Amino acid sequence: MENKKIVVALGRNAFGETFPEQQANVKKAAKAIGDLVEARYDVIITHSNGPQVGMIQTAMTEFARLDSRYTVAPMSLCGAMSEGYIGFDLQNAIRTELLNRGIYKTVSTIITQVRVDPFDSAFSNPTKVIGRYMTKEEADAEEAKGNYVVEEDGRYRRIIASPMPIDIYEIDAVRALVDAGQVVIAGGGGGIPVLQQGTKLKGASAIIEKDYTAAKLAELVNADVLLFLTAYDKLTIEKGTPNEKVFDTVSARELHQYIKAGHFPAKTTFPKVDAAIRFVTADPDRKAIICSLEHAKDGLAGRTGTTITA
Ligand SMILES: Nc1ncnc2c1ncn2[C@@H]1O[C@H](COP(=O)(O)OP(=O)(O)O)[C@@H](O)[C@H]1O
Ligand SMILES: NC(=O)OP(=O)(O)O
Numbered sequence: 335m336e337n338k339k340i341v342v343a344l345g346r347n348a349f350g351e352t353f354p355e356q357q358a359n360v361k362k363a364a365k366a367i368g369d370l371v372e373a374r375y376d377v378i379i380t381h382s383n384g385p386q387v388g389m390i391q392t393a394m395t396e397f398a399r400l401d402s403r404y405t406v407a408p409m410s411l412c413g414a415m416s417e418g419y420i421g422f423d424l425q426n427a428i429r430t431e432l433l434n435r436g437i438y439k440t441v442s443t444i445i446t447q448v449r450v451d452p453f454d455s456a457f458s459n460p461t462k463v464i465g466r467y468m469t470k471e472e473a474d475a476e477e478a479k480g481n482y483v484v485e486e487d488g489r490y491r492r493i494i495a496s497p498m499p500i501d502i503y504e505i506d507a508v509r510a511l512v513d514a515g516q517v518v519i520a521g522g523g524g525g526i527p528v529l530q531q532g533t534k535l536k537g538a539s540a541i542i543e544k545d546y547t548a549a550k551l552a553e554l555v556n557a558d559v560l561l562f563l564t565a566y567d568k569l570t571i572e573k574g575t576p577n578e579k580v581f582d583t584v585s586a587r588e589l590h591q592y593i594k595a596g597h598f599p600a601k602t603t604f605p606k607v608d609a610a611i612r613f614v615t616a617d618p619d620r621k622a623i624i625c626s627l628e629h630a631k632d633g634l635a636g637r638t639g640t641t642i643t644a
Contacts, residue, residue, distance in 0.1 A: 337376045339512065339557040340634075342367065343548035343606075344381040347565040348627055349420065351385045351466070360423045364431035366563060366630035367517065371437060373634065376512050378555060380548045381424065383416040383523025387541060388465020388492060390415045409494065410526050410537025417445055417522040424519055432517075441517040447503045448525030448547060450538055454497035461600060462496035462541045495540040497527060499550045503535065509555060521547040549609035553616065560613045560622040561634065562606050567626045569607070569640040571597045581640040586611040589642065610642040618644040 348363040349356045370377050387409075394407035421443025428441045460482045468476065473483040473490030484493040502508070502521060511518045524542030528535040545562065552560040569581045571592060589607055598604040610622035625632070625639025633639030 337374050337515075338559065339378070339555055340370055340375040340559040340561055341378045341380065341548050341552035341555065341557045342370070342630075343545055343560070343562045344379060344424075344627070345562070345564040346382045346384060348381065348563065349386070349423075351389070356386075356420070356423050357427075360427040361431070362627055363424065363563070364427035366627055367428050368431040368435055368437075369631040370561075370634065371432060371439065371517065372435065373631065375559075376515065377517050378508060378512060378551055378557070379424070379428075379517070379519045380521040380525075380544050380551060381420055381519070381523065382544055383413065383420060384462070384464045384541070385466065386420055387412050387416040387523060390419070391492075392465060408537055409539045409541065410528065413523050413526045413537075413541060414445055417443065417526065420522055421519050425517075428517060439515065439517055440511075441519070442511060443519040443522065444504050444507055444511075446508075446521045446525040447528045447535055448499045448521060448542055448550070449501040449503065449530055449535075450497040450527045450540065450542065451500060452529050452538075454495075456495045456497040456540070457538075458495075460493045460495045462494045462543065463491050463601065464494055464541060465492045467491055495538075496524075496543050497538070497540050499525065499527075499542050499547045502547075502550060502554055503528070505551075505554045508551070512555060521551050543605045543609075545605040545609040549613045552613050552620075557613075558620060559634065560610060560620070561630065562610070562622070562624045563627040563630055563633075564606070564624060565626060566624075567629060567638055569603065569624050583636075583641045583643065585643050586615050607642075614642055614644045620644070 350359045391412045398404040398406045425441040467489040482493045508520045524544040524547040527538040527540040622642040629638045
């Protein structure tokens, strides 16, 4: 019997923020992926990159300040670096985890370019928070450079456009590796946003929401399952209030009602919920699952997590 295909979206908690944190945290992600491979799934992974791309951008900006021959690195280039850096740690950790289980499979990271629309309204309405917290002085300096900044409880962070993914240029490479039974990391950090200009692809100053790229990947490889691994075990609304609701299984139709009622904030759960709805409504045999990184296997089996159906 053919293996089922699963696209896994790893959230920020799978990485942490510093080099040592990432090396330690990816081991948990690798364990989750190992469980899915053992459960006979073909696995395609995408992941978060907000903290890392912010770190890389800060480092590159500082470098340009120190050496006048260099200009500030474009955000698309910082995104590419984050794909390479995170992919390196992740593919190594997954390789080790699989070998420790006696499984021999190549794990590869594909530097993935994702088509975005130059007229996407996201370019005039930035929503994606990236990088570390800044002081007021640092935030003012960013704004003076023409960058957008958002305040969060008296602290400041960079905020950048997050257009929707339209297409994935390396999708045939992803399919070829998956069909060969290999583990693929693709569309990391939502992929590198590019604008198609004739035969050229021009990097865009944006960060794509990885949850949407995960759904696009899942659609293009015709996956059976889209699995979001986060820091939370189940999708919850009105947490900590008498009206708290924890979802075990929920349909796209029901979720639409909760969205209409204003649940699922744009900066946290909305992209996951919206991406899950888009994926499952295209084919009733599909399911999306939101669960914690630690309980990926149980989430897939329906023992925990939130399962979203058409
Ligand atoms: N099940 C959930 N319930 C409530 N909030 C959640 C849930 N899953 C994620 N979030 C919120 O959404 C944000 C994004 O989650 P995640 O995708 O795991 O990380 P990120 O997008 O930061 O890489 C988190 O910071 C968290 O606050
Ligand atoms: N690219 C992206 O969605 O990153 P985060 O999940 O870290 O915000």
